[in-house]
Amino acid sequence: MTDLAWIDAALVSARPQAVAALLRYFRDLDTAEEAYQEACLRALKNWAANGPPRDPASWLIMVGRNAALDGVRKRSKQVAMPAEDQISDLDDAETPMAERLDDSQYRDDVLRLLFICCHPELPATQQIALALRIVSGLTVKQIARAFLVGESAMEQRITRAKAKVAGADVPFETPGAVERSERLGAVMAMIYLVFNEGYSAGPNDPRGDLADEAIRLGRLLLRMFSNEPEVMGLLALMLLQHSRAPARFGASGEAVLLEDQDRRLWRGALIQEGLALIDKAMRHRQTGQYLVQAAIAALHARAARFEETDWAGIDALYATLERLTPSPVVTLNRAVAVSRLHGPQAALDMIDPLADKLSGYFHFHGARGGLLLQLGRAKEARVAFDKAISLANTAAEAAHIRMHIDRLIAQSEQAAAPQLPAR
Amino acid sequence: MMYAVLCYNDEQMVLGWTREQDDAVMNALSMVHDKWEKAGKLKPSIRLLPTSAATTLHKSKDLVIDGPYAETKEALLGFYIIDVDNLEEGLQFARELGKANPGGAYELRPINLYLPGAPIDGAYENERQYAPPKEAAK
Numbered sequence: 409m410t411d412l413a414w415i416d417a418a419l420v421s422a423r424p425q426a427v428a429a430l431l432r433y434f435r436d437l438d439t440a441e442e443a444y445q446e447a448c449l450r451a452l453k454n455w456a457a458n459g460p461p462r463d464p465a466s467w468l469i470m471v472g473r474n475a476a477l478d479g480v481r482k483r484s485k486q487v488a489m490p491a492e493d494q495i496s497d498l499d500d501a502e503t504p505m506a507e508r509l510d511d512s513q514y515r516d517d518v519l520r521l522l523f524i525c526c527h528p529e530l531p532a533t534q535q536i537a538l539a540l541r542i543v544s545g546l547t548v549k550q551i552a553r554a555f556l557v558g559e560s561a562m563e564q565r566i567t568r569a570k571a572k573v574a575g576a577d578v579p580f581e582t583p584g585a586v587e588r589s590e591r592l593g594a595v596m597a598m599i600y601l602v603f604n605e606g607y608s609a610g611p612n613d614p615r616g617d618l619a620d621e622a623i624r625l626g627r628l629l630l631r632m633f634s635n636e637p638e639v640m641g642l643l644a645l646m647l648l649q650h651s652r653a654p655a656r657f658g659a660s661g662e663a664v665l666l667e668d669q670d671r672r673l674w675r676g677a678l679i680q681e682g683l684a685l686i687d688k689a690m691r692h693r694q695t696g697q698y699l700v701q702a703a704i705a706a707l708h709a710r711a712a713r714f715e716e717t718d719w720a721g722i723d724a725l726y727a728t729l730e731r732l733t734p735s736p737v738v739t740l741n742r743a744v745a746v747s748r749l750h751g752p753q754a755a756l757d758m759i760d761p762l763a764d765k766l767s768g769y770f771h772f773h774g775a776r777g778g779l780l781l782q783l784g785r786a787k788e789a790r791v792a793f794d795k796a797i798s799l800a801n802t803a804a805e806a807a808h809i810r811m812h813i814d815r816l817i818a819q820s821e822q823a824a825a826p827q828l829p830a831r
Numbered sequence: 832m833m834y835a836v837l838c839y840n841d842e843q844m845v846l847g848w849t850r851e852q853d854d855a856v857m858n859a860l861s862m863v864h865d866k867w868e869k870a871g872k873l874k875p876s877i878r879l880l881p882t883s884a885a886t887t888l889h890k891s892k893d894l895v896i897d898g899p900y901a902e903t904k905e906a907l908l909g910f911y912i913i914d915v916d917n918l919e920e921g922l923q924f925a926r927e928l929g930k931a932n933p934g935g936a937y938e939l940r941p942i943n944l945y946l947p948g949a950p951i952d953g954a955y956e957n958e959r960q961y962a963p964p965k966e967a968a969k
Contacts, residue, residue, distance in 0.1 A: 414933050421847035627846055630883045634898040684884040
């Protein structure tokens with residue numbers, strides 16, 4: 409990597425901690441962001457000339473804070489602060505800051521920064537946009553591209569979201585244990601939203617990068633809450649899902665089902681990390697929805713071939729998940745395991761009662777069509793697939809259902825054609 | 832002289848690399864690996880998973896802690912075993928690595944005892960995803 413690319417990577421990785429500390433100091437998001445920007449500009453000049461500091465985050469916090477204060481002083485025509493090269497000497501700038509920024513404070517800073525993006529009145533997409541802007545530091549242009557909207561529309565959306573957040577009471581006092589765990593829950597949900605936004609994107613879709621970003625945020629969270637099994641579970645879940653990314657789409661962009669994926673393409677390092685985290689989390693003997701979902705993903709990852717999948721284990725884990733977070737979608741997923749264990753009829757019996765609740769859900773009709781097809785009920789399968797295709801969210805989803813329908817049409821034409829005598 | 836070359840770097844930053852940046856660094860490193868491997872001087876190389884995947888056993892109280900033993904800004908991210916003529920040659924290896932992968936430090940630690948142990952069963956062979964194909968290397 410070039411020096412500039414290296415500095416850029418250092419700035420990106422220091423950003424959450426730096427902005428979070430500046431936010432605590434200035435108690436205003438815009439001021440904190442401006443101070444951080446200013447510090448980055450100075451870093452580009454200073455680090456290129458003098459080499460990077462040992463602790464980039466502390467450097468940025470110190471320089472950003474002084475720059476913002478300097479700006480205030482200039483406006484009030486007072487004496488300017490010393491130039492940044494005078495305060496950027498390693499010992500001067502970092503030692504006092506590092507002492508003040510002990511781990512627990514840093515942890516609450518970053519958690520707060522993540523938490524303000526989870527404002528309950530913000531719709532999910534705005535939470536994600538805000539987190540990507542404030543915590544990850546993506547540009548409005550990058551975020552707009554990810555959400556397939558114009559830059560000015562996204563700018564407005566983020567400005568509005570920020571205004572809402574600024575109007576809310578952002579709690580700056582150190583949170584108590586209960587509060588901290590509530591914040592942690594909201595933040596985990598938000599990070600998983602970011603991940604799903606990326607995971608549900610098709611191939612060559614810029615949104616795909618959001619999955620990497622979510623994993624980065626997950627690792628950040630785990631570094632701060634290193635003994636929380638649910639945080640391990642969340643990160644493991646994302647890693648295991650994401651490990652399949654290179655195998656999930658075919659050459660023409662169509663979705664490749666789990667059973668048809670070339671498992672040699674799965675990313676081994678991500679799987680190893682995910683499995684290691686699950687092992688660690690299990691030691692805590694504490695169940696949670698992310699950990700159970702991660703364990704399900706792990707059973708898929710452990711099977712070298714689809715035929716070796718431990719469906720009984722997956723069924724049992726889904727039963728646990730149904731208890732923890734009852735939802736028709738969980739039952740629908742469980743039905744897939746049940747169909748492998750006890751056949752399509754058992755699975756159909758399980759999901760038919762969900763028809764009312766899931767009538768607008770693509771995967772319900774897709775899965776139902778697949779089960780009906782296995783049972784040889786082609787006409788009903790066709791109805792289900794037609795329904796599914798009308799509800800498809802992505803081109804890849806639609807293409808997959810289309811394939812089933814085309815096969816059905818081909819079969820019925822074959823059946824209608826005069827039968828040729830067997831050779 | 833056998834050395835362990837311990838690789839320390841800012842883990843948060845390394846984990847922040849995009850897949851492309853990571854691949855670029857690993858590809859640049861693999862050129863160095865290849866050269867020293869062919870010269871018979873590079874022995875096993877190990878890249879570790881993030882410290883967040885680590886577990887630490889504190890022996891005195893049999894206390895199991897989530898996370899690495901030492902929480903440091905620059906973490907141990909991997910290591911090489913090399914067999915070189917002298918320290919100067921070892922430093923040369925480290926310098927070549929450093930050009931491919933800036934930031935952090937390499938610690939050259941002479942090896943006291945080397946037991947190769949049981950052969951590795953091949954589970955990690957797929958992990959050599961960054962190494963250039965053998966044909967291309969010829």
